[in-house]
Structure formats: structure tokens, C-alpha cells
Amino acid sequence: MKKVLLLLLGIFVHQVIQAQTLHALFVADTKDPLLSTACQRDLEVMHRQCTQIASALRVRLNEQTLSGDALNRSNLNRLIDSLKVEPQDVIFFYYSGHGYNESKRNDAFPLLYLHKEAAERSQNPSLKALHTALKTKKARLCISFGDCCNNLSNNTRGMVGGKPLIRGLTLTNDSLNAAYRKLFGEASGDVLIASSQPPQTSCAHADSGSYYTRAFDEALELASRYNRSISWQALLKDTQGRLNQHVATRDRKSIYEIHLLGQPPAVVTDPKPDFQRINQYLNALTDVERPQAERYALLTQVKEYFTKKARIDIYVNTTLGEVQPIEQVIQRLYLNAGKIQRINLIERLSTVSADGIHYERAAIQEIW
Template sequence: MKQFLLYILLLCCFCLNVKADNVKIHAIVFCNTDDAKIGKSCQSDQERFVNELGIIEAALKCEIDWLNVYTGGECNKPNLEIAISELRCKPNDVIFFYYSGHGVHAAADPVDGWLPQMCLNYQSYDQDKFVPVTYVRDKLASKGARLCLILTDCCNNDADWVTVKGLVNSEGKSPSTMEIDVERLKKLFYESRGTVIATSSKRGEVSYGPESGGCFSVAFWDEMYRIEQGGGSADWGAVLEATKKRTLQYTNNEQEPVYKVDIDGLNPNPQPNPQPNPSPVIIAVGEKELGEAFKQIVNLSSSRAERLNMVNAIVRKLFDPDAQVFMVGRNLTTKIGEPMNITKYLEELALSKTVKGVNIVRANKSNTGKFNNLIVSEIR
């Protein structure tokens, strides 16, 4: 059975003299996507997390750094330690750490005993390489960011998985920031001050995660979706209470989340409206070179003619000539339009006036070592 523990830690120490247009989101993601039992579930968790965070970032017009994505064999302790140790933050930045994979509890742990150890891609005989969430919490808290979120989606045993029917799963169209209630997101991410901690189930309970993703993760993003659409309450306590009720619903009352909200109140001096990003955000699947290439194509500091002139060189370097691009909706499954040749897609992207972000959901390579198909979700 997939033992699923979601831990959200928000550590807010506001620096009121920092301009909001300097806000940057540092995302660190570790997902055990190669695991024979839970790999598909972990991949679904990773894809949903990346897509939903990208939509929030585009709506808030803050800056995101999305190169610290570790999946499969890269989901290991050395990479985790390096990613955290090399992280450099400014006082108004946001850190978002996410893990999906196996996890365990140390029964003899007298401190923070409800928090898991992340197994990463290791087996039980390598338990000396497991990483406690408390390590991540303490290290990230020392980085001096204004807001720190830690979500861990941990698995540990086998059982039948339940079916999750979330709100986001029904969204087959391309996500649009025009439909988002940005002011409600600002209340959560810019104006709240304090600490929020949540875990997906009471200690001793199992937590469920089908191939479409962990039940608590789906419930959390469903509630964030409601906030974006003007429903629910833009308050962390209300968000987590609604998430708890959704999780109970999705698991036939077999999984009850536990949380604690310690919000001192609203920031008395909320930041002014941030300025638009200089270019649309590109969220890649751990492929740094691919992400950088897409950034060049949409960089608004270059003219359209300059961006168009980049296309052929990028295609020759990174893609098979007949590589295909498949566009999907917010649910990451519904296909939008017909597949496009990579050259045609990049040319249209270079000329686009409406694309605010591109989430490269999956990128596959042929035996030539070059990419032969991409699955993308565009944020407009």
C-alpha cells in the first residue's frame, strides 16, 4: 500500500523593505518515478505539482527557478544535500520543496515523530541513506526565505489503491491566468505570516495514492483550484480544513489528515503589485538544456525575427527532425489539437503574444539521444 504523508511547512519571516517584483520561487523536487510499484503515481504527483505551481507563478507574476528537478536515479541523498546546500535566497523569496516516493517512520524517534524519513530511491538495506523531513525543514529554515513550503508524499507498503476524482482532473482545456482570482492567491502567498504544518493522515493510518497521484495531494490542489476560481476561503486554516474533508471523501473516510495553523495575522504592510516577468516562465522536466532553449524562444527581450532565427539551430541540436509536440489541458491528459512538428511549434511559440508559460510535462528521446516527442501544457 502506498503510505502517503504530506507535510506542508510554511515559515514566514517577512522583510517589508523588499520589493515584491523581486519575489522568486525556488522549487526543489524529488520524485521516485522509477519505482516498479509506485513510479507512475509519483510521476503523476510530479507532473501535477509542476503544472499547478506554474499556473500560480504565472498568475502572481513572480519569478521561478525550475531546474532543481530530480527523478528516477537522480532522486538520491547526494543530490538532495547539494540542492539544499547550494540554494541561495533573498529575504522576499519563496522555497517550495516537494517529494514523492516511499517513506517510513522511526518508532523510537521522540522528536517530531509524526514526520517521515524519505527513502528516496533506496531500499531498506540502505536505510542509512534515508533523509528525515526534519533535516530538510531545519536546513531550509536557515536559508532566510520569507516563505517556505515543504510537501512530502511518502509511500511504504502495498494494497489496493482507491480512485481519486478531483476537480483539476476534469479540466481539459489549457489553463488561463485570466480566469484566476489573483487577489485571493495574494492573501495566501503574500499577506499571510506564520507557520502551517499538515500531514496527510493520523499516525498509524495508511494514506492512499493511485496512479493519478496521492489522494491528499489531489485534495490540496483541488482546494487551491477553488481558491483560484473565487470559491472557498483564502485562509490557510480554511484551505487545510477543506483539504482534510476532501481527503476523507476521496478515501471513504479511511484517511484523516492532521494539521496545525499558527498564523499571527495578515502582513500589516503587504507588498505592492509585482511587475510582469520579462518573459514567460518555462517549467522543464529536469532537462536543463531543453528548458534553456525554450527560454530563448520566448524571451521578449529579443525581437520576433531574432527568436525565429534561433529555431533551426535549436532543432538541429536537440531534436530529431520529425519530433512531435503534443499539447494537453490542465488535467495533463486531454489532448488539445493535433500533434505538431517541433519546428512549426517553436516558430508559432516565438510569434505568440498570448503564451505566459510553458510546462514541458514529458520529454522523450529516441535512440539518437535527441528528443523525439514532447508533451506540453501552455499557460495563457
């Protein structure tokens, strides 16, 4: 009797799994003069991955692609609105094309460059807004992934000459399926991924596709080789590591947000320097009301805000003076305490390093 019940339970579970659907929504700028071939390669990679995911989970694959002349905001809205989702389904949204950001936005995730005419740019959706719209479908798991630039202008995406190194894959189907089931079959919640953080660009190669997509593809295929208990955070960290192995993308940093049931949120997003905090730090060095020992101790904190080799343009009132290394600058501020009335970091003339946290070139104004 017990064996019969277990058999019936197994049949029931199998039927439930079979009733689930993986909704794969692919959006790619395959008509763009620069990116067309790379975007087509990206679509091929994601089609293969989603086919493997659906097979591993034993679920139906509902794949829809928006590309070419059909690529616009209206068609994208219709695609999302028409999506019929059941509670145990999975949504996987993927975009490959141009992207950008704007200085007045508080959102670190990019705008998708669907409309390139100046009069129509207001129609360009943000990746995060699309992710929010997809989450309203109430799938068990919602993943949104954008491989595009995130720089503070509408410059074209970087194309590089060397192909990324794609290692051979030697996993068995069983080990690969185990990783897919862990990431897509057992997780509940949402994951939002962008290939670059502001103000960075992303890179692609015409023959091999986008570098971050390829790194994600490789990390996903190799997910269970080193870690049977693979997680989304571990997967995206591995993707970042693989991205940084290439010369063309050595300094590129992705961003993501992970919100899964039963797990603490994992957020890597917009780690730009804290402008106000740096201003306070610089002014503390010249504050004679602070004990000298306290100001001296502040000298060691410079590494929290600037790279070791940072260069600083010094404006005295409104006149540009010397360009000095950061260590010399903070010694200058410390020694001139009482003479300098205020320090202002000139953010618009400063450059953030590749890690998105420190300044590698900065401008400051000394008010005497």
C-alpha cells in the same frame, strides 16, 4: 504631483515583486515499480500549480526536480545547500514517494524512503528535518509538503483501483490569483504538511496520482470560490474534507503545522491517545478509595478514550479471557472494584481508530 508619486510608487512595488522568486523543489520516486506513474502525475500537478502561483504573484519561478536515478540523500542535500534565497522569496518543497515512521521516534512527520536497502536506511531524512533545513534559508515563506505513507513500517504505499473524482474548475483568473496572493504573496512564516499521520498509509492511483495531492490541488484551485479571505488553515481543512470524500481515503487523516507572522500557530499533529491518561482512567474505576458516586460518574468519560463500538481483549493476570464491548468492560471494572489490584492497557496489542485519538480495539490486563 500626487499622481506622479503614486505612479512611481506603483512602478517601485512592481519592480520589487518582480525581483522575488518562487523556489519550487520537487522530489519524486519516479523509478519505483509501484509508484512511478503516480509520482509523475503528481509532478505534473505541482508544476502546473507553481507555474500558476508564480504568474499570480508576478515572480520568477526557479523550479528544480530530483527524481529517477538521481534520487538519493546526497543529491537532495546538495540541492538544498545550493539554494540561493532572498528575504522576500518563497520556498515550496514537495515530495511524492514512499514514506514510513518508526515506533521509537517522537516525530509524527514521516521519514522519506529515499534509500530502500537496509544498510542505507539511516540516510533517509525526515520531512520535518528537511523543513527545518529549508527554513534556515530565511525565505519570507517556506512550505514543505510530503505525500507519502506514515505507517510504522516500510510497507509499500497503497494503490487503489478507482480514480478520484476531480471536479471541474470554473474560477476566473482574477479570483484564482486573489487566493494565490493571499496564501503565497501576503503570508510570512512556514507551513509543514504531511498527507497522513502515523500509523496510516497514503493512497495513489496510477492514472490520477496521489489522492492527497489531488485533494490539495482541487482545494487550492477552488480556494476563493467560497472564501475571499482564504487562510492556510482553511485550505488544509478543505483539503482534508475533499480527501475524505473518496471511499479509498475516507478514514485517512493528514497532519500539519502552520506558523505565520501575526497569526496564532495552527498545529494538527500526532493526535494519538494519551497512554498514561487512559491507564489512570481505567484504574480510577477500580479504586475503592474513591467515592462510589465519583467512580460512577467516570463511566460516562469512556467516549474520550474509546470508540462507541470498541472491542476489548481481557487478560486476567496472564490468561486471555473474553472479548467484550467497551461498555460491558467498564461496567465490569466498576463492579469489581476492590477485587482487581491494577489495570494495564496493553498498547502493543491495541489498535487506534482512523481519527488517531480513540482506540477501536484494545487489550487490557487485570491483575487479581
